Amino acid sequence: MKNKIITFGEIMLRLTPENNDRFVQCHSFEAVYGGGEANTAVSLSNFGVDCAYVTKLPENGIGQSAVNSLRQYGVDISNIVRGGEQIGIYFLEKKTSQRPSNVVYNRSGSAIALATDADFDWDKIFEGVTWFHFSGITPAISDNLAGICLKACKIAKEKNITVSCDLNYRSKLWSGEKANEVMSEICKYVDICIANEDDAVGIFQINPGPEVANRNEYIAEELMKRFPFKMVASVWRTEKSITTFELQAMVYTDGRAYYSKPYYMDILDYIGAGDAYCAGLIYAYIQNYEPQKMVEFANAASCLKHTVSGDFNLVTADEVYRLAFSESGNEVQR
Amino acid sequence: MKNKIITFGEIMLRLTPENNDRFVQCHSFEAVYGGGEANTAVSLSNFGVDCAYVTKLPENGIGQSAVNSLRQYGVDISNIVRGGEQIGIYFLEKKTSQRPSNVVYNRSGSAIALATDADFDWDKIFEGVTWFHFSGITPAISDNLAGICLKACKIAKEKNITVSCDLNYRSKLWSGEKANEVMSEICKYVDICIANEDDAVGIFQINPGPEVANRNEYIAEELMKRFPFKMVASVWRTEKSITTFELQAMVYTDGRAYYSKPYYMDILDYIGAGDAYCAGLIYAYIQNYEPQKMVEFANAASCLKHTVSGDFNLVTADEVYRLAFSESGNEVQR
Amino acid sequence: MKNKIITFGEIMLRLTPENNDRFVQCHSFEAVYGGGEANTAVSLSNFGVDCAYVTKLPENGIGQSAVNSLRQYGVDISNIVRGGEQIGIYFLEKKTSQRPSNVVYNRSGSAIALATDADFDWDKIFEGVTWFHFSGITPAISDNLAGICLKACKIAKEKNITVSCDLNYRSKLWSGEKANEVMSEICKYVDICIANEDDAVGIFQINPGPEVANRNEYIAEELMKRFPFKMVASVWRTEKSITTFELQAMVYTDGRAYYSKPYYMDILDYIGAGDAYCAGLIYAYIQNYEPQKMVEFANAASCLKHTVSGDFNLVTADEVYRLAFSESGNEVQR
């Protein structure tokens, strides 16, 4: 059966000052569009997977630009609802040596935040669909969306669609208590859970003590005790020096953890690295890769995202494969 | 007594595609800050007048940039309230030959729109102040702001402060009925009213029939019948060819209309031309210019605004004076 | 029956110096993609019409960018053949007052120029298709393409698909003799012919004498004598002053000429204005507009193209309609 993926969430206009400038010194913004699940959709589409994105966007030139930004990479946009007044916006100051990243949100009142149950006909959206993916940001945006997410998960389950969720805790959007309550219900319908330590602590208060060595393994095991996940996956980045970061990933399934090799990277753009990991994981899963190969592919996908400006991971499956598995993948041929 | 002006309203982040691009083809935005009363404040400050701007802006780098954009031109920002979550944003596609201007607003939920009466201590704000200026956009933003505006007008009146208001009807923000109701109350406290035909029709249903030749004169007379204005002023732009526009202004006072000479202009940026007119008028008024000189100065100020990118009129009183009154004002000296 | 349009031709990378710079002073190029039939496809897609584009492009990042440039506006790219080594490129110096436009081509050896008959399976391409459009540039590119065009026309005819052709004579690509020979054969299968005076003279030596007043009418009549066209349409631009151009169009059908009202325009980008006219015509035709309405819509579409940078006409059918038929179409609503 042909794979067809649906992802669901909010796509925002991202405004970034050029050249690592601060907001107070910038006079123009680079404009791209992005958001957790949209990023995963583009990534999957770039891998050659049939993928549709579901959201709500206003009927104006800015909303249209968001639609086009997905369509240009082949994402199916036929299920995007048009309406509402505003698009969510976020401003990004990039991390620069000791100066941390800085994000300012202008997302309250966006079309998707104000969307209602009636906007999405999941029976129609899920026609011919094999996989449903979303992140913990979506239910955090509004109570409406929390309800819509839960409903979508239930319908997906009924239709035997695989459900994956990247927990992605956002403390600016909801409290841990609220998150725990909502996500505990939703996670009953999730097959594959992507979760890092911050998510586990923030949402489920799963806090490996300082004595725990394999922290992601511990978290995966704890999550699996609570929810009927088939797989828990995670990816984490460690600052090794002011210019070097280590990226590593884990997949936990069938009672065993599989770790990827680490990459030592210089970062061009860290936004969307987790979403790229999700896309790598989903791709590897539907290719029926073994868990070890799966985690290598997904981690390599996330690694390459760090080399691409903007939210989207503009690399092919081939490029990921070459980095993950070939000897001289990063040699230029002339 | 030294003049000190207060203007009050919303300052927004304006995002404009470069080179007359449409939204759907643009990948970066020029970022400036502007808004009716802020524009007037900057203009007055550039003319050398002591001017303070009152608004509410979030405590983040984008809010700070809006503050700095005013401060750089000498506007007193000590009365700007900091708080709230979002700044108002508007996107602008510039008119290009037959393609009209296109504005998309992202302003609902802005700090000023959600501001309350408690945010502004008008007794303190009006200390040493001689003039209070605002536009009809401010009360249109929210019911709170309508009330705050009215209150400010009343206090200003008590303190013998001159009050000027640019009617500036915005049909996207409120209905004509609502506008009529609110503005009728406010206008009782206004000394100088700036109004063009659209405003008069939109807010007060003052509609000169097609047989009326001097339409702005008619409107001024009608307005003066209803409200205790000392002066009604207006400025209007007429498209003469696809690249040429005529700009003319009128001041009506003491039962007589004074018309400026017209300018034939090519437009670089039309936003803020009315606000620049208000600033020219206020400047001319406090210089005690005769009405004819007043309307010439104010119209020249507005004309020059059309030659400056962004919302602000970045010209000196000297430059306006040279255009308005000297023979060879626009000759370069080398 | 639902309309489905196919257009066929070469899409090139267009490289334009910024700010009207000359080649010898420029250090970066604006990069867009465009080409006669691709432009028409994007325009139709922006009007909401289901439209697919057929061409051949290399399997690399530049070829992919050309594909994406179409896909972002909703053009169906599933019939684009991938292969070959190079993409066609053209460099454009924009007309600047007395300095004329200047085009330098780097298109020989492009994938589409070297494409062969085997690359295109017209039976499959034409499945469910109702309209086939191409221009005289396509057969001019290579002998192979001339043959492929003719074949496509024949198959289209068999399948009862409407065939339209914009003659678009390019003297840099072929001689008048060659053009006459090839196009005379192709035109036997064309239903709707778009032709201006240069095309008629260049390809068919149809040269209205200086005494002929209605030159486009004359040309249409002559063309209809030679070929079984149902309609001949044309659009022409006249320089009225150094900054003003007049645009007018004609549709000739059933023995009668219908003229549009003229537009007086300032030009931002003149490339693709004819292609936008074709799109307007096709759209108006499938909407079953009367000839007079048809020519008005098509001319307004072409007019708006002059206000958009790049090859593509990034306007909606609504925007064209407003310009063509409403009183105050170009007023901004605030």
Add this chain to the structure above:
Amino acid sequence: MKNKIITFGEIMLRLTPENNDRFVQCHSFEAVYGGGEANTAVSLSNFGVDCAYVTKLPENGIGQSAVNSLRQYGVDISNIVRGGEQIGIYFLEKKTSQRPSNVVYNRSGSAIALATDADFDWDKIFEGVTWFHFSGITPAISDNLAGICLKACKIAKEKNITVSCDLNYRSKLWSGEKANEVMSEICKYVDICIANEDDAVGIFQINPGPEVANRNEYIAEELMKRFPFKMVASVWRTEKSITTFELQAMVYTDGRAYYSKPYYMDILDYIGAGDAYCAGLIYAYIQNYEPQKMVEFANAASCLKHTVSGDFNLVTADEVYRLAFSESGNEVQR
């Protein structure tokens, strides 16, 4: 004998805000190099004439950039003296509708302003040279340069080199009295004088009364009474509307005035238009064109300069010729 031209003067770094911005709003400057005689040299070199430029520039990366800016267009830079500390700089705000041009100089203390007689070995510089050109700006820069100019003229005269001078009065650099004194001496050695009305009034107090119709003719005749000029030439620009300027030129020789046809232009960059005229005149002269053809060519050269950004006239003799003398010069060939 092969023509070899020498021009002598100051080349400056020109800093221009982008997009017609004012200084107070600009955050970057376009950087080009230019100056009266350098502009003429580049123009002549672009016409295929062997031309060398003489000046003094500091031995640093900015001085080198000025040298390279000339060398890229083929100007012989082997006589440029390197030394001193600073390069002259000028800031330019472009005229924008009613807002006039604005120039700020940072040129005092430049290497050439502080140059001394010992820096230039005119016997060596004039080896094989047939023409010497400079403008009235050069002697205005410093007393040293006034003396050097006079010396160069005398040596040129001895060597039978044609001497041309563009009077180019700059009231910011010297008074009319000083100019009169210095230029009266220098003009004794000048063969061809380029002078417009401002120059004649400013330097020589030759002021045609308001009743004089052919003002440039009058000036030429007056100048010829005072100095042994073989030819007086001028070019003038008249604002016809806010976007249209008329350009016309005159050559006066052998007791007769020859007028060019006028051009109606939109201006991209007016700087260097007079220098381009000089280059056109010199080129036409050494081609032995008749006076009427000469003035047409020189005026067309100046017209095209208005279409090119920066100080330099980046057009070929061919392009000038096509504009001046061919029917359809400004038609693009595709």
Add this chain to the structure above:
Amino acid sequence: MKNKIITFGEIMLRLTPENNDRFVQCHSFEAVYGGGEANTAVSLSNFGVDCAYVTKLPENGIGQSAVNSLRQYGVDISNIVRGGEQIGIYFLEKKTSQRPSNVVYNRSGSAIALATDADFDWDKIFEGVTWFHFSGITPAISDNLAGICLKACKIAKEKNITVSCDLNYRSKLWSGEKANEVMSEICKYVDICIANEDDAVGIFQINPGPEVANRNEYIAEELMKRFPFKMVASVWRTEKSITTFELQAMVYTDGRAYYSKPYYMDILDYIGAGDAYCAGLIYAYIQNYEPQKMVEFANAASCLKHTVSGDFNLVTADEVYRLAFSESGNEVQR
């Protein structure tokens, strides 16, 4: 008593090629304004301290831009004298791996360099002032400025104003002998001296032998033997690898040295790092921090400057505090 700081010196226009380009390949310059004491003033103002800057700038758009660049960050500019002809300019090529930084000055003849004693009324300037800061660059600019600096120091002393001086030796502006002579006199009035090894060697020939381990400590002690400083402070940067630099600082007071922790940084812009250190020190001093806390805060301020483009340190006291004293200061909150 409320703190009010005065800083005094030259603010220049800084022109930097984009993207680490060399001068000979650049076609535009990023334009910012900066200079030692102006940088310190902006930094203090960003920390919320009331700070005024004293200098002389020409009355034109470029001079005004320099004024505005300070005013936008809240620096009090009411004591800036307007007059003179030119602004100082410097061109900066950024260090790029093995290619060192390159600075070209165009500052001779600037308004401040030609300023005279009569330009500054120190009694008025120092009204309500608690701290006076300048650097060794100011007296190096001209003999006039040396005298003015000394006078200002004396008046400050009389008024019990704290005086701080960053020695900042510039060998391009004066010789060591001259510097020694002038600074020896000035330093009699200085309370807090900022000095690194280059300054101590260059101005005072205080050269710690190679055997001295704590070189900055040695220098501080030597300086304190000669002058009545209450505190000597220094900051130094060490290249650790081609992309990593270590930054450390020391404060010496009451016979003891306090060292900050080091930062390992990647540098975005190194200009103004010493000025940011001075601002950090002054801020910490007026907050009555203990010496150890003082040196940590000042070093963190300097560290953050390396992450901000331009001369100014655009960070808040809060951001500095977080880096210096909190555990997870550089974590983004989402």
Add this chain to the structure above:
Amino acid sequence: MKNKIITFGEIMLRLTPENNDRFVQCHSFEAVYGGGEANTAVSLSNFGVDCAYVTKLPENGIGQSAVNSLRQYGVDISNIVRGGEQIGIYFLEKKTSQRPSNVVYNRSGSAIALATDADFDWDKIFEGVTWFHFSGITPAISDNLAGICLKACKIAKEKNITVSCDLNYRSKLWSGEKANEVMSEICKYVDICIANEDDAVGIFQINPGPEVANRNEYIAEELMKRFPFKMVASVWRTEKSITTFELQAMVYTDGRAYYSKPYYMDILDYIGAGDAYCAGLIYAYIQNYEPQKMVEFANAASCLKHTVSGDFNLVTADEVYRLAFSESGNEVQR
């Protein structure tokens, strides 16, 4: 005898997305011109050596820009043949952390690829010439060029001109067999051969086994067995970390290898680093440096190229010398 160098090859337009963007996300290209032998010519010219470049370029604005790009740095362009239709183009995605460089060529059909023997009159070109340099790319472009190269080598040999060749194997242009055949013939006339391991393996199948420690030495010895080279030189780059690369070079002559010290670099632009090495070598050779000094100078030249954007090494001999031989070469003087 004065040195005069000729280099011969293809110069292409290089189009690079800004800011490490991928092709699919870029909307403008930085445009520079470059190519192996052109890069070496510019480098030599920047070192003050008289150097001419020989190629063929079309007679249009793009071809002229390529010519000017050389001329601006003083390269003698009088032997460049003008004609043909197209210029070679290459697109470059820059290496970004784990994402490798990506080059797309559009060079087939270029003027030089289609050049014939008749285009180049080597007797004339070689007048007064002392050195002839080319790379293995030139004969790889076409059979014609292979023949022309061989012919030029023979004539150079007859005229006692030193011949140097950088083997520079390009597997995209020809096979190893073809390369071996052609280069074996050409190398008979070469005095100085620049070759790295890839070249030796690719062209001559000289493959040091894994047990060989000094691989470049081994290659040099093998090459010298086959060809009458006086010297074999090489330079190689090793990735030490994701941001650090080591650069080292070797010169092998008179039976002995000389190794340079290594540089640890961060790379701004790696293109042309080998060409810069060739220029350093040639310069050092004609300065009669000893082999050890030669390899140090050449390696330092190559190192600095990595710090300059574009293909050309825009550094002076002085700057190379300072890096190679002085203690504190990369300290800024202020």
